[in-house]
Amino acid sequence: MLRPSRISLNAIRVFVLVAEHGSLKRAAEILHVTPGAVSRQISSLEDMMGVRLFRRSNNSLHLSETGEAFFQQVRPSIHSLHRAIELATGESRAVNVQAPTTMASRWLIPALVDFKKRWPDIKVSISTHDSIGLRDAQPADLYIAYSPASDPLPGGDILIEDRCRPYLAPQLLSQIVDPSDLSSIPALQSTGSNWDWTAWLQHTETPDIALRFDNAFDLDDVAIRAAIAGMGMVLAPKFIIHDDVDAGRLCALPQSPEVLLGYYSLHMPEILNADAKTFIRWLKDSV
Known part of the structure; x- marks a missing residue:
């Protein structure tokens, strides 16, 4: 044997x-x-x-x-071995981060300007994905994953709560006679089953309202851009679209409540190199 x-x-x-x-x-x-x-x-x-x-x-x-x-x-053992060697020898390397596409493009990447000012010698590589939960196809040092509030992902630290409400362009809002009549406002679809809108309606005790979905998109970021163009209202958290709200490109639908729909959680191995630890501390301080 x-x-x-x-x-x-x-x-x-x-x-x-x-x-x-x-x-x-x-x-x-x-x-x-x-x-x-x-x-x-x-x-x-x-x-x-x-x-x-x-x-x-x-x-x-x-x-x-x-x-x-x-x-x-x-695979996990080999990666842990590499990290243990880097930790023992003090070897510096790039920090590889995997994150959902919209969260990365609209929040994480703009925030990296601050990180690079503080630690200009640390290279950060970001890979993105559009799936819910952890995605194993691409190895990384840190994983930011999204999960619905109804099915939270175990084993991670909650980084940001996904508290959403409808947002739309001010010019579209000005054309709406009764903003409380949700069925009269075109809604933008950005998930395959519209689970987010369904959950939001249930939490606002209006599950029987039939929303009108004139347009569907495969990414939250694209749906947000469609909302800016005046095509309808999009369901989004404030931290993702705060720049557009501050610039007057989007505004919240009046009297619409924020609802906790999900979590962005941080997942990491037990052994981390020094640069990854630095990035994690900065990331948690930035939210």
């Missing part, structure tokens, strides 16, 4: 890189070796373990069922 101690840790590190990027070539570029050297490491690991970790066909590479299970088990 093969003892785990005989398995090459470097081969496992190479395997994790290939699995994360789905490419021998990309893993080779990161490791500064040839794709052939990466391929040999993978083949050696498979031979030592006696299993096939990848399925190969037509120049494509996909994890096998066994490979996927192995990847999910070893």
